[in-house]
Amino acid sequence: MDMHVAVIQFPGSNCDQDAYHAFASVLKTPAKLVWHKDKTLGDARAVIVPGGFSFGDYLRCGAIARFSPAMQAVKEFAANGGKVMGICNGFQILCESGLLPGALIRNNCLEFRCQEQWLKVEDSTAHFNKETLGQRVNIPIAHGEGNYRIDEAGLAELEKNKQILFRYEENPNGSLCDIAGIRNKAGNVFGMMPHPERAVEPFHPSQHGVALLKAFLAE
Amino acid sequence: MNIRVFVNYKKNVLDPQGEAVGRAMQSLNFPAHPHVRVGKTIEFTVDGQDTPEFRKTLDKLCNDLLSNPVIEDYRYEISQ
Amino acid sequence: MNIRVFVNYKKNVLDPQGEAVGRAMQSLNFPAHPHVRVGKTIEFTVDGQDTPEFRKTLDKLCNDLLSNPVIEDYRYEISQ
Amino acid sequence: MSAPLPPNPAKELNVAITPELIKSHGFQPDEYDLIKDILGREPTMTELGVFSVMWSEHCSYKNSRLLLRGFPMEKKDPNALGKVLVRAGEENAGVIDIGDNWAICFKIESHNHPSAVEPFEGAATGVGGIIRDIFTMGARPALLTNSLRFGDIRTSAQSRRLLRGVVAGISHYGNCIGIPNVGGDIYFDKSYEGNPLVNALCLGTLRHDQIKRGAATGIGNPVYYVGAATGRDGLGGAAFASKELSETSSEDRPAVQKGDPFMEKLLLEACLELMEVPGLVVGIQDMGAAGLTCSTAETASRGSSGIQIELDLVPQRETGMNSYEIMLSESQERMLVIVTKGREKEIEDIFAKWDLHAVQIGEVVEGDEMIVTHHGVPVVKIPAKRLADDAPLCMQEAKEPATIAQMRDWKPESLQPADEALLQKALPALLNHPTIAQKRWIWQQYDHMVIAGTVLSPGSDAGVARLRLGDKEKYVAIANDCNNSYCKADPYKGAAIAVIECLQNLACSGARALGLTDNLNFGNPYKPESFYYLKEAIKGLAEACTFYDIPVTGGNVSLYNESPELAIDPTPTVSIAGLIEKPEHVTTQWAGRGQSLVLLGDWPNELGQSMYLQELHDLKTGAVPAFEFGKIQKLIDLTLELITQGKVKAAHDISEGGLLSSVAEMLFGHNETIGATLDLSQAPASIRKDALLYGEGPGRIIVATTDADAVLSAARAKGVPAAKIGETSAQGSELKISGTALSWDAAALRKGWEDAIPSLMNA
């Protein structure tokens, strides 16, 4: 069996199919949907925790999803060095799970924002950098709670370890230091509010998501 | 027992909703200090006794589910 | 004065958030009754005295801004 | 005479049916006689409630159904693309063939009154309701749009509050479920002060073999209730004014329903999964208004069967609800499903996967009656078909309002010719009017990109979505419209123009129309003037649809949109869905640099009911612009032909704000604002300058092209008047009209247009 990208489906996920198609139909990479009650990820080469409103985003975004059995499997997968990316709600879930530092709170405008979004690419890893992705990328956002928060020590850590992946050119949500996406210290867990799976086809705002998702999968 | 859990942002965490409420109060000429904090209450009932064990379970619930310790504090009230 | 306003859904209004939290508690085997209600607190300070006039202004604020009287009830606590 | 039913287990319901109760349930004395005739006895209190909701305006279309019979329901050629597979009124929503064994299912619905009471929840549950109508049919929702009307947000804080709440509510519900909102329309006018309109549309896709019917058939088949528990939601309505009907005080009976989009998302996924299982689902219907009553009565009626349910089995959120309350509750996110007997475990397992309960509450029975028991005691026993289908239909008296002739007779000559100063100032004034200004403040709060299929986001003439259908792809476009001033001045023409404008919007986007859904928002039908508007508007829609061969596949009627002081302007909102053959045909309204602008259609030459008159002369008057169906057909065919031949780079119709406003909008490009030099010297000298620049009316499309000659000769061949009216500039952003001193900086115009709504809403 081919190694596949596992896309976790929670009740309330709504970008699971989009992420699946970005890999399966656009990148032509085998992908598989994994139900949140599953205890294993099968033969996954990487995991996507997709966007949406898992469990209605009630209480706090991602607060309930983190207890799903599949998230325990994701934690083990990440602990063994497996690659995990959380997009939007997935980013929130990874923060709630403790797989990524910090937290995401209400946009400072208090409204949902759906728009094209230019991001400054930071030099973070051997694959996530200006050389592979370009100086700036246009990746849409769609969220009500994308305002990234972390304490001073945590922020200093992020900067020191080059854990910041992207910053907003024009900050849409009040996020600290314009942070749009980060990775963990080890460099195998990624989280970002913008939606790369909405930037992969000719009619999308850009096709910058293709390189981005490839960089995520790159060994 | 009736349990009421109060969850609030930690003091130094920005509270966008609180700020907006503060601004709105000012524009209504309500004489409050603009520093407003908006928090959550979660109320439920549990059969049983208020034992130290129970408090331990409740603390775990508050830490794991009802609040996010990275940005929030909680406290609770237990009444019969 | 410190003022703390509590806003909750009226008794018979559906509280989807409370229900979701109730289900989550159950799946974590926390022994609460599944009927959970989630509410809001709004805290702020005001210079001045707790007079009947002040309470009138505060009630107006609660009705106009802090709660939605169609589906929510409020109450407040005033402390010095 | 039939034997009376035993006493209701809830003693508060065992009351005599007084004339007051009959009246408070909305019945005329002769209607009550009909009920007694159907039952062969006096109704019980619960039955009175059941009849009142089934025979309400909302469910039975009492005052509009006879008029609606004028709509074309099918294509003239039944084998043409766009064949109607499920007709208007047959089911929860109509279905149209789009080829390759696939179909679209779409409908619009209003939630005006709830939104006036509680804008956030009212709008949110409106979105929830229309989404259920679509997935009930077996279709997966693919897009949403909304048609909104509010008072003037420049002067009315109340209207700003309503707008803010409504947009937040739509955003809350649609975003959570994950259906892109790709467009809509919105007008601001004093007539909507206190009476906002909130019409929500959903469009879904399905294979022909996935179409589900809301029919209860097969004696012994179990009837399931799925979704949220029933509470006393929405029981604050008229029938409940008499408080003896409930033990609960009115304060505890929320007049508005509260929605739970998460629950709806689970229901949607679970129901679609359920319907994929061959032969499992016999019938399915959502519980909208008067949920349990309507769904049981209608499924039984459609299946020509009897149905029996026990209310003790109905999941309840509150204690002590009586049969009247349970049957009339408007709790959201509930469905009724009838499955094949013996396959109960299959439905229960699918719902368990989604953490939902499917509860059997009854079964399909012999005979033709809807039987409801509570604690085992029969409380309702009504012939289902007669309850569902025999509501009295009325034709009210119609009288042409005097204002119609007054406005028609207004003479543009009574207005001084506009001097250049006025012409100069009019453009920014119009572009800053909230009705014309950019609506981004609204749609940036909607997730318009989820599903990753949005080809044209809100902001151009129509929304366009790529549909992923098995291994096929198709492109669907949707446009919404309705100009209230036109409809007030002439409901027949106004309604026809709404259809025309949708067709033009679709053509400008490269789409051919398939079918129409409409929402008739009017005042009290018992007022002859109000009824006249309704009747004439329906006639206008019907004639336009018949001419253009666009079947009406469903819609909604919302009457009584008035406060004691004021009725809304008549507002038959129209939405038309269309198909775009190839992705390369998708066209926007944004011109590029160095292109020619060509006007297709006659030169603008009318001022009546224009935004220019309203804004710059404070006059809401004049005749509604004239049009000829046939000429517009040619214009639309020409536009589509030019687009498919690749001769057109951008297209935009002339609507509110006239020619100059349309040109300006074409210059407000995606990446930059460009300029243009217009040359209108070919226009007949007899046309007033203000009418030429700012007059409105259907039948005109401006296209941007790099081959003006080809466009002009194609137009000549088709017999469509056409004239080159200018060129976009190679650099800079000046918009000017040669031979005049008129000149604007398009970038400055754009700023005013973009800031108009946010500056009002964020103040």
Ligand SMILES: Nc1ncnc2c1ncn2[C@@H]1O[C@H](COP(=O)(O)OP(=O)(O)O)[C@@H](O)[C@H]1O
């Ligand atoms: N309520 C709304 N929701 C979403 N989009 C809207 C809404 N109102 C207007 N729009 C979008 O704004 C754009 C301009 O609308 P409108 O001014 O009605 O243009 P037109 O006159 O060309 O129909 C359209 O793309 C439309 O879809």
Ligand SMILES: [Mg+2]
């Ligand atoms: Mg319009």
